[in-house]
Amino acid sequence: MIKLIQSFKRLDPAYKNALEVIFLYPGFKALMLHRLAHLLWQLRVPFLPRFVSELTRFLTGIDIHPGARLGRVVIDHGLGVVIGETAVIGNDVLIYQGVSLGGTTLSPVKRHPTIEDQVVLGAGAKILGNIVIGRASRVGANSVVVESVPPESTVVGIPGRVLSKGVTEGRELEHGDLK
Numbered sequence: 001m002i003k004l005i006q007s008f009k010r011l012d013p014a015y016k017n018a019l020e021v022i023f024l025y026p027g028f029k030a031l032m033l034h035r036l037a038h039l040l041w042q043l044r045v046p047f048l049p050r051f052v053s054e055l056t057r058f059l060t061g062i063d064i065h066p067g068a069r070l071g072r073v074v075i076d077h078g079l080g081v082v083i084g085e086t087a088v089i090g091n092d093v094l095i096y097q098g099v100s101l102g103g104t105t106l107s108p109v110k111r112h113p114t115i116e117d118q119v120v121l122g123a124g125a126k127i128l129g130n131i132v133i134g135r136a137s138r139v140g141a142n143s144v145v146v147e148s149v150p151p152e153s154t155v156v157g158i159p160g161r162v163l164s165k166g167v168t169e170g171r172e173l174e175h176g177d178l179k
Contacts (some may be wrong), residue, residue: 004031007072011094027075030062034070041066071117084112096123096141104129116151
């Protein structure tokens with residue numbers, strides 16, 4: 001929990017203190033409740049993992065399937081975030097409102113994205129299918145990504161296209177970068 005709060009401090013410019021994160025940030029609440037739901041899912045407890053997930057969605061507006069595997073993720077203004085069952089998310093990933101990590105098949109296989117460390121997913125981005133968003137990449141707002149993205153890339157558009165590679169490390173994504 002302490003490392004997660006540190007991630008919020010590092011990635012959220014509105015951060016004031018840990019108490020605000022714990023009591024007032026819906027993303028933090030959703031992540032804490034997801035940890036419980038995921039543990040119950042791994043233990044194959046019937047009904048309860050999905051119940052906790054539904055309760056979390058009702059309380060926060062963030063829908064995380066209990067099967068999803070999450071590292072230290074910061075969900076900022078998380079309303080409308082959807083994370084599917086087979087999604088895998090690394091550490092220090094920043095997810096804005098309205099992001100979907102969705103599947104593209106009904107088959108019981110790995111069907112949701114893998115998001116590597118230090119990725120930023122802009123508001124409304126849709127990342128669909130069993131693809132990988134490479135380390136330190138940035139996905140622009142409302143982009144629809146259906147193909148894997150190399151590390152340190154900036155992706156925008158519908159369908160998402162890589163604008164640049166190898167230049168995002170240590171830089172913040174600014175809207176002016178998305179021309």
